[in-house]
Amino acid sequence: MAHKPSIPKGTRDFSPSEIAKRNHIFSAIKKQFEIFGFQPIETPSFENSETLLGKYGDEGDRLIFKILNSGDFISKVDDVTYSSKNSTSIAPKITEKALRYDLTVPFARYVVMHQNELDFPFKRYQIQPVWRADRPQKGRFREFYQCDADVVGANSLLQEVELIQLYDSVFTELGLKDTTIKINNRKILSGIAEFIGAKHLLIDFTVALDKLDKIGERKVKDEMLNKGISQSAIDKASPLFSMKGSVKEQLTQLKGLLTDSAVGITGIDELEAIISTVTELGLKSANLQLDVTLARGLNYYTGAIFEVSAPEGVQMGSIGGGGRYDDLTGIFGLKDVSGVGISFGLDRIYLVLEELNLFPESVDQSLKVLCLNFGDKEGLAALKLVARLRNKGIKADLYPSTTKVQKQFKYADKRNVPYVILLGAKELENGEFILKDMVFGEQTTHKLDETPNALFN
């Protein structure tokens, strides 16, 4: 007996209308990636396990989907391991491949494998799905797309400037104005870590500082004390609590604060150079904001870090993020290749555009005109007409059977078709067809060899 079919939890089917909207976003991102000189690459959906494992921490390793070896996989497990019945020790014996967990590690692997064919600086973009065995929840999926642009082999801060412009250009292209691009620098965070006397407290420190707006200075300081940061460090860091004013003013305050930290000062200088160049060039619709509480999770960042938030009023986590990493390809044996990149969060951007009603109305118009079918003879004439319209690039279709006209109109309605063609016995006799505007109800008559202008819009 046939089961009622289902799909694995955390995965999705996409309907034509959803695909159309997703493609609208992909197209805008791709278009700007290419205008900015990035080139596409694609890597396999699964990699050898050793390429992925150990690159994302223990939690990451657990979340990587492993592919069972084909054939008699059990015969490759030695007796001792087999009798242990220990899933952790057996897994590596029966799996050799694993599904891509992100696009960054495969990219690093790609750069190392293809280093002799590549022209550095290499600006690549990659838009492919990744898979994570995360517990599915609202807005978190086990299969989702990442959209990454990275430059490797260029140390210049101009790359950071360009990536900020790229964010601005993509979101402007999508009509999503007033996004905020938050920027910080890992070196500033290192400076602050020196400052508060302990690197391991840095995250507690920035997490607490990040709540300043919501809970106020007093509670932030309490939290810091609770986490083991000394009163004297907190006092010393007090200018961070009152950082106000323009980005320029904030940078000046930071400089005063981190004056004894060489790495901190380098970070400030880098930020200053990036921000002043971006300011000089101007942004189209995004705001650039310094945020010293911005830390970002991934350990490989070493310089600038970015995160983009949706326009105010939209409740949504970051819709993009990235940064500079100084030694990504080192894990695969190629040292001293600096990289910097950004990523776009497709699913969240989709939700934001949906909430703000920013998808163009025509985005899921899958058919421009439907030709109704009035019989064998009329149908053949209609098919000729449809073929002619298609040759002109018009999305046209003939209703495939001579069912009731009412039903055919209903289908046109459901498919959201703006025009319908009527070609009945009378019209055929006159060598004509009727074009009906489905929105306004207007009807116009045309010769069979005519192509109404309306169909080109």
Place this chain on the structure above:
Amino acid sequence: MAHKPSIPKGTRDFSPSEIAKRNHIFSAIKKQFEIFGFQPIETPSFENSETLLGKYGDEGDRLIFKILNSGDFISKVDDVTYSSKNSTSIAPKITEKALRYDLTVPFARYVVMHQNELDFPFKRYQIQPVWRADRPQKGRFREFYQCDADVVGANSLLQEVELIQLYDSVFTELGLKDTTIKINNRKILSGIAEFIGAKHLLIDFTVALDKLDKIGERKVKDEMLNKGISQSAIDKASPLFSMKGSVKEQLTQLKGLLTDSAVGITGIDELEAIISTVTELGLKSANLQLDVTLARGLNYYTGAIFEVSAPEGVQMGSIGGGGRYDDLTGIFGLKDVSGVGISFGLDRIYLVLEELNLFPESVDQSLKVLCLNFGDKEGLAALKLVARLRNKGIKADLYPSTTKVQKQFKYADKRNVPYVILLGAKELENGEFILKDMVFGEQTTHKLDETPNALFN
């Protein structure tokens, strides 16, 4: 120590130039799919195992990639099964999901799950990768794309007509002329099976018949006898050996031959209707050919079957195929939904276009203009210029560092950039830049706020 990285056998990395060429093909296919009124859907990369297993025969089941369950997967295996050490019985206990093997079964699952949201006839297209644990060999991969267009819920033969036009339109769009679309009908094969007295001999019969051109009538008949087909059946079938002339003439001969087979006659009538309508409408560049030896592997076909071959002179298996299936969704409990569809073989089409030199020259031009970098001040001016050009949609880039001009030119060369911009100290002073045509060597001078027409081509 870092390993020398590699990718799993049977998988591929795609370089920017390969992606550009693949996208050229995908775009042509997508464009025509949409012009013909097909709508895109996407399904998850992995399905629940029970959705896929048992749908492709035993061999198919073996070739399906299974995903290891997360967590303590061993604990779900009962002791008896575990001690059997039998991979075949253990596999279903430790895997619940499997990678998509084709697009047809997931599509059937999709139609059944979403039947209440869909407007029938539903014309869907789907372009996604599939995975098979096949032994990799030249031209056969473990991960590859399928490009499918299917109509479900329409019995009309007009669908078959349209799909033939669709093949014609895609290959014409790609500049691939003189492809041959071979057509047959499973019902004719059933008629022949009745004729030779045994259904199980049908494949041997058609395989032998298919060799007529190469080995001649005598040897074909010998092969048939060897396979157990009786002399009297072979004698009866002799008109099949001399089917010559136009499609029309061949159909007449077939009719004479299968006159006693109701199903055979239905098949001929269907073919006749399809072929005469296609002939009436005309094809742009493809040839339609009746081929009674065309059988196609998949068991679910019940009506018309298609296969496309590359232009004569190109050694290549079929570059597309498809057909009518009367009960695809039945496996998931939805009866009596007829479907018909075709598929494009991306990898083979790629090889054919490559061999015939049919990719447009500009296909992998990833950058229109590279601006050289002569210093901090000049670089900033160049960045402004580049930003302005990008805002006009021109693919422009600034070389990111002030390295030797020679090296920058070399990079431009390697990236195959048609134009280079020179903006040195002198030009900056004059508010100008120099545009150099990298093919002809010509240089022209322009005001900084000017956009040379050449960059728009």
